[in-house]
Amino acid sequence: MLTQFNIPIGPFSFSINTSNTIVKKDLSTLYSDYQIEQESAFTDFSITITTRSFLRRFIRPQVDFLLDEFSPFKPLPKAQSFAMLEWGMNWCIATKAHHYLILHAGTIEKNGHVLVMPAEPGSGKSTLTAAMVYNGWRLFSDELALISLKDLQVYPCTRPINLKNNSIPIIKGFVKNAVFSTIAKDTHKGTVALLKPPTESVKRMHEPAPLKTFIFPKYVANAKAKLTPISQTDAFQILIDQSFNYHILGLEGFNALSSLLQNKQCYHFEYSDFDDAQRLLSELVN
Amino acid sequence: MPLLINVLTTPSLLASLSLAQWQILLSQATASQLVGRLDYLLKLTNINPPKEVEWHLSSVTKIANKQRQQALREFKEVSKSLKKIDTKLIFLKGATYIAKNLPCSHGRTFSDIDVLVDKEHINHIEMVLKFSGWLKTEIEDYNDKYYRTWMHEIPPLTHTTRGTTLDVHHNILPSTNKNMPNVDNFNIETVIVDNVGEIYTLSDIDLCIHNAVHLFTESEFHHGLRDLSDFHLLLIHFQKTNECFVKQLIERSKDLGLFDYVRLAIRYTHLSFNTPIDKVTLAELSHQSTLIGKLQDVCFMQIFKPNHSSCRTWKYPIAQWLLYWRGHLIRMPLRLLIPHLIRKTIMRAKDFFKKEEPDTFLP
Amino acid sequence: MKISKSIRLHQLKESIALFCTFTGDTHFLTCPYDKVISDLNSEARSRSELLMSFLNNNEFDNVDATKEFNQFVTEAINSGIISE
Numbered sequence: 135m136l137t138q139f140n141i142p143i144g145p146f147s148f149s150i151n152t153s154n155t156i157v158k159k160d161l162s163t164l165y166s167d168y169q170i171e172q173e174s175a176f177t178d179f180s181i182t183i184t185t186r187s188f189l190r191r192f193i194r195p196q197v198d199f200l201l202d203e204f205s206p207f208k209p210l211p212k213a214q215s216f217a218m219l220e221w222g223m224n225w226c227i228a229t230k231a232h233h234y235l236i237l238h239a240g241t242i243e244k245n246g247h248v249l250v251m252p253a254e255p256g257s258g259k260s261t262l263t264a265a266m267v268y269n270g271w272r273l274f275s276d277e278l279a280l281i282s283l284k285d286l287q288v289y290p291c292t293r294p295i296n297l298k299n300n301s302i303p304i305i306k307g308f309v310k311n312a313v314f315s316t317i318a319k320d321t322h323k324g325t326v327a328l329l330k331p332p333t334e335s336v337k338r339m340h341e342p343a344p345l346k347t348f349i350f351p352k353y354v355a356n357a358k359a360k361l362t363p364i365s366q367t368d369a370f371q372i373l374i375d376q377s378f379n380y381h382i383l384g385l386e387g388f389n390a391l392s393s394l395l396q397n398k399q400c401y402h403f404e405y406s407d408f409d410d411a412q413r414l415l416s417e418l419v420n
Numbered sequence: 421m422p423l424l425i426n427v428l429t430t431p432s433l434l435a436s437l438s439l440a441q442w443q444i445l446l447s448q449a450t451a452s453q454l455v456g457r458l459d460y461l462l463k464l465t466n467i468n469p470p471k472e473v474e475w476h477l478s479s480v481t482k483i484a485n486k487q488r489q490q491a492l493r494e495f496k497e498v499s500k501s502l503k504k505i506d507t508k509l510i511f512l513k514g515a516t517y518i519a520k521n522l523p524c525s526h527g528r529t530f531s532d533i534d535v536l537v538d539k540e541h542i543n544h545i546e547m548v549l550k551f552s553g554w555l556k557t558e559i560e561d562y563n564d565k566y567y568r569t570w571m572h573e574i575p576p577l578t579h580t581t582r583g584t585t586l587d588v589h590h591n592i593l594p595s596t597n598k599n600m601p602n603v604d605n606f607n608i609e610t611v612i613v614d615n616v617g618e619i620y621t622l623s624d625i626d627l628c629i630h631n632a633v634h635l636f637t638e639s640e641f642h643h644g645l646r647d648l649s650d651f652h653l654l655l656i657h658f659q660k661t662n663e664c665f666v667k668q669l670i671e672r673s674k675d676l677g678l679f680d681y682v683r684l685a686i687r688y689t690h691l692s693f694n695t696p697i698d699k700v701t702l703a704e705l706s707h708q709s710t711l712i713g714k715l716q717d718v719c720f721m722q723i724f725k726p727n728h729s730s731c732r733t734w735k736y737p738i739a740q741w742l743l744y745w746r747g748h749l750i751r752m753p754l755r756l757l758i759p760h761l762i763r764k765t766i767m768r769a770k771d772f773f774k775k776e777e778p779d780t781f782l783p
Numbered sequence: 784m785k786i787s788k789s790i791r792l793h794q795l796k797e798s799i800a801l802f803c804t805f806t807g808d809t810h811f812l813t814c815p816y817d818k819v820i821s822d823l824n825s826e827a828r829s830r831s832e833l834l835m836s837f838l839n840n841n842e843f844d845n846v847d848a849t850k851e852f853n854q855f856v857t858e859a860i861n862s863g864i865i866s867e
Contacts, residue, residue, distance in 0.1 A: 176439050176472040180447075202447050203729060232479035366795040367811050374809060381807065382486045385791060388802035388809060392793035486807070493806055615789065615805050 140174040141165055144280070144291040144339050146231070147174050148223060152183040154197060160216040160315040164294045164328060167336040179226045183219055185212075201226055214318040217326045220296060224277050227291065228378040234280040234289065235390045236378040240351075241274035241288060242266050247346035247419040248288040250279045251403075252376040258353035261301040264329055265408040266415065268309040273335035278378075283386055286393060287342040292335050294328035302327050308408055346419055348373065348400040359414040361401040369400040422731035424448035428649055429693045431461040434469070442473045448726035452645045455480040456527025484527045490584050491518045494533050496616045498586065501552040505545060507538040508620050510608055512589070512630065516621040517650070519611045524653040528646075532576060532585040536603060539590040546574050546588070553580045593633055601676045606630075625665070625672050628654050632685035633678055639747025641723045641740070648724050651685050652693045659696065666697055670705075684716070691717075692724050719743050784856075785827035787866045792824060803863045810864065815841045816855055823865065830856065 139150040139161055152158060182200040187209075190196045196209035199222040206225060210218045228236050240251040240263035253259045260276045267273035274280075274290040281288055294315065297305055302325065306312055313330035348369055349361075373391055374380050380387040405411035423445050427433050437445065449455045459477035462469055469477060491514075499509060512534040517525035537545050554577040574588045592603040607623035622630055628651065635647045658665040666686065673682035683705050689695045690702065706713075722739035725731055748757050786792075789805040799817040801810040812820055815837065822828060822836055837852050838845060859865040 176443055176470075178472075178476070202450065204451070230479055231475065232482045233475040365797050367798040367800070367813065370795065370800060370809075371811065382482055384486060384489065384807055385802055385804055386482075388791065388793070388800070392795075392800060395795065489805070489807055 139165070140171040140177065141168050142171075142339075143168075143223075143293055145289055146178045146227065146291070147176065148226075149174060149177040149180045150183070150219065151181065154183050154212075154215050156212070156215040156316050157183050157219055160328070161219075163313060164315055164330045167331075167333045179223070181219070181222065181226070183215060185209075211320070213316075214321050214326075216315050216328065217296075217318045217321055220294060220328055223293070227278055227280075231280070232379055232382055233284070234282055235380065235383060235387055237279040237281070237373060238277065238376045238378060239279040240276050241279040241290075242271040243274055243288075243290075243343050244271045244416065244419045246343050248274065248343045249346055249349050249415060249418065250281075250288065251349045251351050252279075252372060253277075254350060254352070254372065254376070256353060257351045258301070259351055260296055260298075261304060262351055262353070262405070262408075262411065264295045264297060264301070264305050265308055266412060267295075267332050267335060268312075269408065269412050270416070271412075272338060273331050281345070281390065281394065282342070283383070283390055285342075286345070286390060288345050289342045290335070290339045292331055292339040294331055296326065297329055298326045299324045305329060345394055345398075347398050348395075349403045349415070349418075350401065351403045351405065353406065354404045355406055357404045357406045359403070359405045359407070359410040361403055361414060361418070364400050364402050366395045366398070366400065370395060422448055422726050422728075424452065424454065424645075424726050424731075425692055427458070427461070428454070428652070431465050432467075434458070434462055434465065435467045439470055439472065442470060444730050446473065446476055447730060448728050451728040452726045453529055453643060454646055454649060456484040456529055457524075457646075457649065458527075460523075460527040480529065481527050484529050487529055488518050488525070490582070491515050491533055492613065492616060493582070494584055494586070495519065495613055495619050497552075497582075498533075498535065498549075499616075499619065502537075502545060502548060505541050505548065507541045507545065508608065510536040510603070510620045510622065512536055512592075512622070512627075513634070516627050519613055519619055519621050520624075522654065523657050524650040528650070532587045534587045534589060536589045536592055542574065542588070542590045549577060549586070549588070553582075554578070554586060555580055557585065592630065593637070601678065605676055624658050625669050628658070628669055628685075629673050629676065629678055629682055632673075632681045636681040636684045637747060637750045639744045639751070641743065642727075645724050645726060648685070648689055648692060652689045652695045655686075655689065655695050655697075666701055670701070684720070688720050688724055691721065715742075719746075784823065784830055784833065784865055784867055786820065786823050787863050790864055792820070801864060806863050808862065810862065815843075819852075819855070820864070 136151060136153045137158055141148045141150065150157070150161065180202045183197055184200065185191050185196060186198045186205070187196075190209065195212040197212050197215045197218060198205050198209045199207055199218050201222070207222070237250060238253045240253065240259035242249055242251070242263060251257070251259050251262065263273065263276040273292055273295070274288060275293065276295040278291050279288060280291050302314070302317070315328040317325060317327045319325050350364065350369075350372060370391055377387070380391070383390070423441060427445060445458070446455065449458050455477060459481045462477065495511065495515075502509060511519055514525070514528060514530035515533045515535070517528065557576045557578050573590070577586045577588065578584070579586070591600075592606060593600055606626045608620050609623050610618045611621050613619055621627065631647060631651050631654065635644065635651070638644065655666065662668070669682060670679065673679045686697060687705055690697050718735065719739040719742050722733070722735050723743055725736070727736070748761070752760060787803070789803050791802045791804065793800045798811045798813040799820055801812065801820070803810070818840055819833060819837055822833060828836070834849060834852055838848055841848070856865065860867065
């Protein structure tokens with residue numbers, strides 16, 4: 135039975151249409167704190183999760199992700215339905231919302247200050263984000279930092295957190311009563327599951343906040359939490375690499391990053407223990 | 421008529437749309453790659469869209485502006501790379517609209533830059549481009565041969581660092597068409613572009629003819645409505661400074677032996693968007709054969725509509741199928757078309773049974 | 784010589800960030816070349832004036848420094864940062 139879920143997520147409204155049982159179950163579980171409406175005056179992204187090919191309903195079942203009848207991706211195995219939905223939603227925002235400068239980064243907030251943590255390889259940014267938001271921080275996003283080109287504030291895009299492989303048991307151990315989606319195995323990223331976002335973060339999804347600074351995290355086994363200053367020049371270059379739409383925004387993007395870095399000190403951040411990490415990051419925003 | 425067509429015909433309608441209508445309009449425009457054009461029409465008519473809708477429009481305009489900047493850069497870079505070769509570089513289609521700063525270039529997105537070069541230097545040009553960072557997009561050998569032999573292009577080239585795609589043609593129109601005039605028959609002009617200098621394009625009349633021929637030799641119409649809308653804006657623009665433009669366009673197309681394509685283009689742009697054309701000319705352009713004419717009308721009037729569930733009818737897939745065959749038969753004789761289509765079907769079937777690898781996603 | 788009209792500048796702590804609106808490229812110039820650009824940003828200069836300023840400000844050995852300066856200027860012209 136085709137069901138429609140109209141879900142406001144930060145500044146965007148999504149409409150998810152599906153009869154897929156995995157997706158319906160995971161949506162109901164992970165989005166239970168959201169204001170899911172029956173109808174919406176205007177939908178930014180109308181998504182359908184379905185199987186277009188008749189044969190593929192039975193032979194090696196797969197699902198398609200459609201944004202208003204257009205399919206941007208190849209189909210995926212049915213077991214990965216919910217992960218596909220979440221990846222697809224990220225794609226929608228990152229390829230279309232050019233009224234924001236969009237960075238590939240974990241984004242968290244405390245005391246009215248936002249830390250944006252760009253996702254270089256080995257950063258463990260999603261795991262770090264998950265640990266922080268269940269330890270006193272507000273979740274803006276584990277994937278997409280949205281920086282408004284109008285006011286340069288950071289805007290939340292609060293959604294389930296994407297965890298993979300070892301991160302799943304690690305967070306299960308660290309976060310009491312963590313709620314997960316159906317686990318999807320053998321995806322192109324390995325084993326993937328989505329973690330329900332904290333209720334408080336979901337309630338405050340429409341509250342932007344100013345950027346404190348950029349932190350470039352790196353998980354280093356057994357390392358004590360450490361912040362090492364990085365030059366504005368190096369930070370700028372990494373931010374360009376980790377941005378989804380800097381190359382589209384042109385001068386607007388250049389001006390935005392220049393202004394954001396003005397008078398700011400950015401840091402490399404080494405960590406291994408989450409409590410240790412949390413303490414050090416809190417000092418930055420006190 | 422679908423909402424998008426009504427709005428393209430009468431842009432002032434944009435002022436009175438409800439949010440629900442905007443939802444449908446945006447869906448139709450997205451399916452037709454015309455969102456940027458809507459944004460341009462809003463600016464032209466000084467109408468503000470609802471705040472919920474505004475970013476959807478401006479985001480596409482930003483992408484179009486980026487592509488414009490890339491095209492301007494490539495005019496300079498490609499000219500520089502090929503300056504030692506004795507060939508004129510004639511930029512075509514969307515690139516021409518940008519070079520001439522035509523109204524239809526604003527908000528218009530495109531995927532490739534088309535350039536026409538001398539056939540005799542094509543191999544040398546391909547080599548020089550390769551050493552300037554232009555690499556062949558990965559395609560099967562069969563498609564490679566198809567491009568070179570029947571489409572008369574090098575397969576599309578992508579620049580390794582700049583990311584732009586270049587289509588290098590060595591004949592101005594698909595070659596198996598027996599009406600094929602040579603590029604030497606076309607009028608070339610120079611355009612001065614800021615920061616770039618002189619580049620070559622087709623003359624105003626000839627670029628309209630080129631648009632019409634491409635549109636009416638197509639077999640797939642993913643950009644059909646967009647291209648027809650381009651033609652509509654071109655006619656309006658050129659008629660502003662030259663009342664006789666359409667008459668001259670028709671005369672010239674007869675000289676080139678391409679009248680039938682231009683006739684179809686004028687007919688369908690007028691039927692779709694009410695493009696201003698004088699009554700005498702319209703009467704002269706009506707169909708000669710009633711049966712074929714009626715069938716063409718049914719098919720083309722279907723295909724020049726947004727491919728979206730809000731306005732698609734049962735006739736649409738039939739029109740698609742008929743025009744698919746029409747386009748192929750125009751470009752390829754039957755004895756070559758059948759083996760070509762069989763080969764393409766086998767390639768598609770092989771793809772279906774291959775183990776699926778997902779495209780690169782965002783994380 | 785002068786800064787190309789397509790260039791926009793922003794001073795960072797340790798460098799100058801440059802954006803070229805024609806190419807869409809972003810460049811970063813650190814010491815000593817950031818000073819060359821700062822000089823040009825205030826007013827147009829001839830190549831020899833610029834070289835003189837470059838050598839004096841940095842107390843470089845003339846031969847190697849001149850060679851590097853010329854290389855820099857060539858690159859900057861090719862990248863659309865400076866125009867003659």
